[in-house]
Amino acid sequence: MAFLGALDEVSVSSRRLSSELSRLEVSHPGVAGVGNGIFVRYVDYGERQLRWIDAELAAATRLATTASEVEDPDMQLALLRLAGPRLEAAMMGAFLMAVWFDFLHLTDAALSRHLYGVETLFMNMDRIQRMIEPTMTALSSLEPEQVEAAAQDVPALVGHLTGEFATLREAIRKGAEVLQKALALKEAMEALTMLSALRFSLPRLLPRAGPATLGVGFMVSSNGVMMGTRIVVSAEWVEMMRQLVRAGVLSVPAVSAAVRIQAGQVLMAEAHGELPRGVREALGDSPEVRGMRVTGKTGAGMAEPPRHHVMPKEFREWFEKRGFTGEMDINKFCVRLEQAHHEAIHGGGDWKLGRTWPGEWNRMLMKVLRDAEVEAGRTLTRNEVLDIVARYMKEYRIPMKFVRWRGP
Incomplete structure (x- = not known):
């Protein structure tokens, strides 16, 4: 909501x-x-x-x-x-x-x-x-x-x-x-x-x-209620932004920018990095907000981990026939995994040997999906595929935070 x-x-x-x-x-x-x-x-x-x-x-x-x-x-x-x-x-x-x-x-x-x-x-x-x-x-x-x-x-x-x-x-x-x-x-x-x-x-x-x-x-x-050209600045609006930040749906920089612009020149002039005091007050004095800083992976001193296709890209056509096109393209359903975790779910460092392991992610997921279609006696809907994928992502401890694929 x-x-x-x-x-x-x-x-x-x-x-x-x-x-x-x-x-x-x-x-x-x-x-x-x-x-x-x-x-x-x-x-x-x-x-x-x-x-x-x-x-x-x-x-x-x-x-x-x-x-x-x-x-x-x-x-x-x-x-x-x-x-x-x-x-x-x-x-x-x-x-x-x-x-x-x-x-x-x-x-x-x-x-x-x-x-x-x-x-x-x-x-x-x-x-x-x-x-x-x-x-x-x-x-x-x-x-x-x-x-x-x-x-x-x-x-x-x-x-x-x-x-x-x-x-x-x-x-x-x-x-x-x-x-x-x-x-x-x-x-x-x-x-x-x-x-x-x-x-x-x-x-x-x-x-x-x-x-x-x-x-x-x-x-x-x-x-x-104070009305702006674009946004209603009210307690309800602030609470809405707070919920979306805590859920990880909106980023701190975006919400911080919105609050600072709506607050006027004083907050707009405040420095980057540490969240402006007015923004912290607006979003609430919670541990989630207190721990937030406007920074990226470079500021955190980290290299970007590999991006893993949750839905195997070699079966793109299979997924497209079940509705994974446009904004639901399988390239939108990637996750960042540490190298060791990425190799583990694919059966080790050698992907060719990994494919022979029944528990290898791609092999396992496609078998589960095809078995589900055989049992249902019809083609799975997109939402049914998503529910199955979600169940096995939890089993394999894959974080359910999707990012876009950057490869070819």
Whole structure:
């Protein structure tokens, strides 16, 4: 339920951003109507990013649905953990797209009211895109290490972009003041020379930039819950994040980034490594949280152990016929094992000799699955295969924490 709740929060934000981008795409004379539509490419860029975010949310939803249909509780949790990087990537991507939309909206307002130079605004959008793009690329890779590293950097990036936004907004405001003075002078001259009663419709001045974090737009609703552009910051939301962190579904860097961004500039500016105090307080003073540090295998001084296919890749076609395709491809069901453990379940260091041992993992698992089909008198469903795999993973003491295959 916590996972589905988090998915829903990000989905709502994604739909809202998509709707706003669609309106910008047809704005006139804003980003869609200036310079033969040269700014439309920036709206298109936002839409492309939202498409992959929506695709990952849909895939994560399908994995969550599959998890709810599997009987083994450990396999249920393993499937949610498999979907975790997709939710993390979508959540961080939605944060950055909200920032991107804020820049687009400001640019659209400046263009439609002729408050700032077209060329300067165009180059500024290009520069902001180049700042955001590496992080978006890392997030869309779905590699857990890349997603976590990118998530760790998102608060600092959002903080920097907030400063950039404030600077641009102030420059546009000053430009609007100059324009107002110029129009007032023009009006006075025409009144003197032509006795004109014309009253110019001057553009409304932009207010001075406030201290709020870019893309967040905090406001308090009638029930006292603080609403952000993307996420409801409430006790329920914090508890939802705490449950997902403790279950290993979401990583500490991703949740830390979300809390820090929602908390504003103070937490965003705190150093990496040790979790910020505000994040620890939000996630709760538990042993799990106290022991958490934002670090990877390099920071821990460890080499990455081998990745073992739980479902033998030489029988890929057999598994594909039983529904293991797409996000359920057998390459998604690998586990990290220490070298000794990996060799042990395959009958020792020589895999050819190991295959002659009836207890060798691949040989044993395929026999069990085929025997189950003979007994059932039909082809096993994907969920039935998962329940059998889960049972024997426990027997062989294989950790039920899946990672993606990195080989060919």
